Amino acid sequence: MNKKKKFIKVAIDSPAAAGAGTLAKSISKYYNLLYLDTGKIYRLIALIKIRKKNKLNFKFLKKKIKKLNLKNLQNKELLSDEVGNEASKISKNKNIRKLVHSFQVNCAYNPPKKFDGSCLDGRDITYKIVPDADFKFFVTANIRVRAKRRFSELKKLKKKISYSTVLKSIIKRDKSDYNRRISPLKKTKDSILINTSNLTKRACFLKIKKIIDRKIKN
Ligand code: C5P
8 A cells, every 4th residue: 555655844943054055955855845035035124125125115015025936946046145144134124024924834735736844944933833843953163164154155156345344244144143032043842953064964964864764753
């Protein structure tokens, strides 16, 4: 008999540039899960704000988010340091977080039928967006390793930026993401800590695969 695969939900929280995105993509591909990089939603709003010269119209934003699809989040402009820093600022706004909440929940709990589950990464995924996830991870790395990774990503995208500027903005972003009042970044008790500082992408993937396989094969 053809046994139907179990629907799995993977939730990942992490500070900026810790390798969570790469990891989440490889896990999603391997287990056929819908992948959502939730930071991209905040980045999209930040980009809109920058384009509108800092004037965010909530009605306009509401319409945009209603029509949002995963393709909108593939825009390369979302990857710049300027947009990342603005995203960190606007994500402290309670109304903005409310606006994007249901899009994330929908991706996590109702992905298109062709998927066997979902994998979301962000800052509040393990305790606010998918609190009943089957697998919860907190992915982190040493701050200099993270800055080096982000710096080489931005170099590949031909962005003109120095390593020290990248390091400074990661320090600033950590401060803001960990210490904000609304949905701060934190490691929940039930999340498994994955420190990627000294691990290759493959080693990180295998570490998580071992944890997932152990549970779903039983
Ligand atoms: O993950 P990424 O660096 O693209 O996220 C950009 C910013 O968006 C973060 O610094 C954080 O402030 C915010 N964010 C958030 N909640 C999420 C994902 C991202 O507040 N779930």
